[in-house]
Amino acid sequence: MRGITKKFPGVLASDNVDFDVRAGEVHTLLGENGAGKSTLMKILYGLYQQDEGEILLHGKPVQLTSPANAIAHGIGMIHQHFMLVPTLTVAENVSLGLKSTRGALTDLKTVSRRITELSKTFGLHVYPDEHVWKLSVGERQRVEIIKALYRDASILILDEPTAVLTPSEVDDIFVIFRRLAEDGRGLVFISHKLKEVLDLSDKITVLRHGRVTGDTTPAKSDRHDLAQMMVGREVKLAPDKHEVETGVPLLVIEDLYVDGDRGRHAVQGLNLEVKSGEILGIAGISGNGQRELAEAIAGLRTPQSGKITINGQDTTASKPAKIRKVGLSYVPEERMKDGAVGDFDVKENLILLNHNSEPFCKNGLLNFREICSHSEKLVKEYAVKTPSIDATTKNLSGGNIQKLIMARELSAGPKVLLASQPTRGVDIGAAEYIHERISQQRQRGTASVVISEDLDEVMALSDRIAVMFDGKIMGIINQEDATRESIGLMMTGEEQEAASV
Amino acid sequence: MKSFISLIIPLCAVLLALMIGAIMLLSLGANPISGYVTMFGAAFGSLEGFSETAVKSIPLLLVGVGICIAFRANVINIGGEGQMVMGALLATAVALAFPGLPSLMLIPMVLIAGAVGGAFWGSIAGALKAYFNVSEILSTIMLNIVAVQFMNFLLRGFMIDPAEVARGTGIPQTMRLSENADLPILLEGMRMHLGVVVALLVAVGAYFLLWRTAMGYRLRAVGYNPDASRYAGISVPKNVTSALAFSGAMAGIAGAILVFGSESHRMVTDGGSTGFTGSAGFNGIVVALLAGLHPIWSIPSALLFGGMLVGANALQRAAQVPSALIIALNGLIVVFVVSSEYFKQRFLESGRVDIVDEEDTPAGGSHE
Numbered sequence: 001m002r003g004i005t006k007k008f009p010g011v012l013a014s015d016n017v018d019f020d021v022r023a024g025e026v027h028t029l030l031g032e033n034g035a036g037k038s039t040l041m042k043i044l045y046g047l048y049q050q051d052e053g054e055i056l057l058h059g060k061p062v063q064l065t066s067p068a069n070a071i072a073h074g075i076g077m078i079h080q081h082f083m084l085v086p087t088l089t090v091a092e093n094v095s096l097g098l099k100s101t102r103g104a105l106t107d108l109k110t111v112s113r114r115i116t117e118l119s120k121t122f123g124l125h126v127y128p129d130e131h132v133w134k135l136s137v138g139e140r141q142r143v144e145i146i147k148a149l150y151r152d153a154s155i156l157i158l159d160e161p162t163a164v165l166t167p168s169e170v171d172d173i174f175v176i177f178r179r180l181a182e183d184g185r186g187l188v189f190i191s192h193k194l195k196e197v198l199d200l201s202d203k204i205t206v207l208r209h210g211r212v213t214g215d216t217t218p219a220k221s222d223r224h225d226l227a228q229m230m231v232g233r234e235v236k237l238a239p240d241k242h243e244v245e246t247g248v249p250l251l252v253i254e255d256l257y258v259d260g261d262r263g264r265h266a267v268q269g270l271n272l273e274v275k276s277g278e279i280l281g282i283a284g285i286s287g288n289g290q291r292e293l294a295e296a297i298a299g300l301r302t303p304q305s306g307k308i309t310i311n312g313q314d315t316t317a318s319k320p321a322k323i324r325k326v327g328l329s330y331v332p333e334e335r336m337k338d339g340a341v342g343d344f345d346v347k348e349n350l351i352l353l354n355h356n357s358e359p360f361c362k363n364g365l366l367n368f369r370e371i372c373s374h375s376e377k378l379v380k381e382y383a384v385k386t387p388s389i390d391a392t393t394k395n396l397s398g399g400n401i402q403k404l405i406m407a408r409e410l411s412a413g414p415k416v417l418l419a420s421q422p423t424r425g426v427d428i429g430a431a432e433y434i435h436e437r438i439s440q441q442r443q444r445g446t447a448s449v450v451i452s453e454d455l456d457e458v459m460a461l462s463d464r465i466a467v468m469f470d471g472k473i474m475g476i477i478n479q480e481d482a483t484r485e486s487i488g489l490m491m492t493g494e495e496q497e498a499a500s501v
Numbered sequence: 502m503k504s505f506i507s508l509i510i511p512l513c514a515v516l517l518a519l520m521i522g523a524i525m526l527l528s529l530g531a532n533p534i535s536g537y538v539t540m541f542g543a544a545f546g547s548l549e550g551f552s553e554t555a556v557k558s559i560p561l562l563l564v565g566v567g568i569c570i571a572f573r574a575n576v577i578n579i580g581g582e583g584q585m586v587m588g589a590l591l592a593t594a595v596a597l598a599f600p601g602l603p604s605l606m607l608i609p610m611v612l613i614a615g616a617v618g619g620a621f622w623g624s625i626a627g628a629l630k631a632y633f634n635v636s637e638i639l640s641t642i643m644l645n646i647v648a649v650q651f652m653n654f655l656l657r658g659f660m661i662d663p664a665e666v667a668r669g670t671g672i673p674q675t676m677r678l679s680e681n682a683d684l685p686i687l688l689e690g691m692r693m694h695l696g697v698v699v700a701l702l703v704a705v706g707a708y709f710l711l712w713r714t715a716m717g718y719r720l721r722a723v724g725y726n727p728d729a730s731r732y733a734g735i736s737v738p739k740n741v742t743s744a745l746a747f748s749g750a751m752a753g754i755a756g757a758i759l760v761f762g763s764e765s766h767r768m769v770t771d772g773g774s775t776g777f778t779g780s781a782g783f784n785g786i787v788v789a790l791l792a793g794l795h796p797i798w799s800i801p802s803a804l805l806f807g808g809m810l811v812g813a814n815a816l817q818r819a820a821q822v823p824s825a826l827i828i829a830l831n832g833l834i835v836v837f838v839v840s841s842e843y844f845k846q847r848f849l850e851s852g853r854v855d856i857v858d859e860e861d862t863p864a865g866g867s868h869e
Contacts (some may be wrong), residue, residue: 218655298732300732301732319734319736320731320732320733320734321735321736322734323734323735324733324734330732332732336728337726337728338725338728338729338731338732339729339732340727340729341722341725341729341730342725342726343725343726344721344722344725348718348722351718351727352722352730352733352735353733353734355715355718355719356715356719361715364715364716365713365714365715366713366714366715366718
């Protein structure tokens with residue numbers, strides 16, 4: 001790609017960018033959300049057309065007018081957001097848009113056989129006859145990878161493909177990626193996980209504000225160099241820690257069983273205790289009961305048996321509103337679906353929890369003066385970047401929406417903070433800020449639970465790390481004793497060794 | 502800018518629909534310009550005409566405002582007809598039971614009875630949706646039929662005018678209801694009555710409810726994003742039920758006003774719902790859509806459609822054009838206004854990227 005420029009109203013999304021991928025190499029495109037990575041790749045995938053510049057494939061200039069066109073040119077993409085039809089099976093999803101060998105009839109048997117083969121070869125554990133809506137986020141991601149593998153593209157764009165994988169799975173998938181590269185394919189790897197970038201890449205191009213700010217190789221740079229190139233300033237990769245005395249247990253879970261959407265017992269006999277002033281990280285591959293556990297704590301899912309105590313009160317069968325009153329704040333996993341009302345403006349979202357109580361509401365009437373001053377204060381305090389408190393929330397960036405949700409949840413003065421994937425898809429600057437905020441909760445005496453698939457995040461934030469697998473806690477390690485290897489092992493179902501308890 | 506686009510695009514849609522209507526008028530051998538002049542002249546050109554238009558607009562406005570509330574909560578209410586009928590029945594029953602009360606008490610009582618009747622009917626569909634996941638589109642339509650048969654049953658039986666039974670004619674209608682319940686005429690010698698004021702107050706009240714109260718806040722939150730509402734501790738089933746109850750209440754008031762503001766001051770059935778409601782239960786949806794689901798904008802919107810009903814008769818007399826043309830014109834306006842929504846969204850979207858300062862994917866997780 002040469003001299004690619006793309007303008008959107010008010011934004012120069014891509015400014016004279018040169019980028020090339022050679023056969024047999026993995027070339028990483030590194031940058032924060034909004035740096036122009038996605039725009040560049042959408043141009044390569046035919047979703048956008050560039051305003052200036054040209055694309056050369058195998059030395060010849062091409063016009064990529066649509067994704068179908070790009071696929072025909074041998075360009076494949078693994079999207080960050082899943083492009084799957086939930087009501088169809090894996091095989092049906094993979095065969096979508098492909099020509100069947102049987103003309104007008106589907107040929108799912110052949111497709112299924114090939115999926116099983118690919119799945120076996122690469123250890124992906126994807127079963128062709130399963131319906132996609134039943135699959136967890138992590139499993140869906142693996143279906144996406146199969147889809148791309150199935151189409152046998154010569155250039156593969158990998159848009160944050162590891163976001164939901166465990167360390168050992170990442171190692172496995174990196175082996176696959178390397179094998180694909182050695183096979184003569186060119187791979188474009190998009191990521192903001194610095195460690196992975198350094199592990200996988202042959203070459204690294206860093207983008208910021210639509211411009212190339214650095215070309216380097218893993219041999220020449222380390223994590224801090226890359227972070228600085230991305231953000232344009234010095235970055236702290238882990239929040240400062242203050243020593244805090246832990247106090248009484250504020251969240252106690254005893255022998256909890258919770259059913260999942262697909263069949264029985266997503267959470268099986270789980271015990272957990274989180275004390276005032278500590279942060280407990282829950283690591284694990286998604287789909288091992290974390291979502292069900294979080295929803296059970298928040299009162300959104302009724303447990304089959306067991307007991308949940310928050311701040312000394314039994315909240316096992318309570319309604320969400322009551323549990324929040326007892327002192328739970330909850331930052332849900334899917335911020336646009338569960339965390340905020342996209343069509344509401346910023347101030348309306350900030351009062352979602354307490355719109356019904358003084359001073360925002362008197363005798364059923366909303367008091368806009370109070371709401372506005374409260375919102376102005378929170379927006380400033382939590383550094384939410386928004387044109388005004390009247391801006392529609394869905395137009396804000398992911399990081400800012402997450403800050404807004406954090407502002408709302410933390411301003412409630414929680415006894416127990418439950419945060420699921422607090423920085424997924426959030427740029428480094430905002431993630432740094434969110435980590436800082438969660439870390440500060442320790443001084444307030446909050447008992448915090450951080451559920452995350454990002455092992456670096458869990459290790460940087462937590463005092464203790466619990467690893468969840470198949471609905472159970474495999475073990476809890478103190479942060480000082482934790483290593484990527486020991487946690488990674490537990491994430492795949494190995495019981496914690498007795499010695500390290 | 503945003504509100505300007507929201508206003509100008511539906512207006513253009515109405516004008517386009519009227520232009521296609523002009524072609525239809527031409528093909529019927531009528532001069533479209535003089536046709537429209539006659540039509541809108543009859544509806545808005547004189548005080549008498551406007552009085553008629555206002556009266557015709559009352560049920561449209563009330564049902565429309567109710568639709569605004571329901572649709573804002575993402576509940577589709579096609580049951581305006583049935584809710585009007587049930588409201589009217591309960592209001593009529595109250596008037597029959599307490600004929601001697603003074604107007605100052607009886608009129609508010611029958612209006613409240615209308616609201617309660619409609620709200621009850623609406624909340625049945627609401628509760629079915631909220632607690633048993635029954636599609637409200639189907640249940641509201643089916644409850645329309647139940648309501649009409651219930652009306653026929655009552656007006657042929659318990660509530661029938663004793664004089665009809667004595668005479669043996671058996672026309673299914675009530676007796677002339679208590680004069681104390683007659684809605685007072687606002688202008689001497691014209692038909693415009695208190696119902697106009699009631700409808701306007703309800704429209705302003707609905708605006709107030711939606712944007713100034715905690716209740717309305719919850720309705721809108723649940724309508725936009727039930728998941729986030731649930732996570733924040735707002736009860737989705739309760740709010741879905743109340744949305745349909747509010748919507749039904751407004752239709753019920755419309756039903757009551759139709760009875761007590763009528764010339765005959767009785768409730769009459771011809772066996773179907775249209776004879777009583779004039780299809781206001783359905784046309785109110787159109788009023789609300791044209792108004793962009795805004796209770797205040799529903800006022801001019803209802804006047805437009807009310808005026809077309811009045812103008813249709815004048816047009817028929819003046820140009821010998823069948824008044825069914827107006828039904829076609831109504832339909833055209835709906836089609837154009839509803840499809841103009843697409844263009845409105847596109848215009849509003851195009852201005853959207855401006856606010857996104859640091860990310861190319863708004864919301865970081867939205868599917869593009």
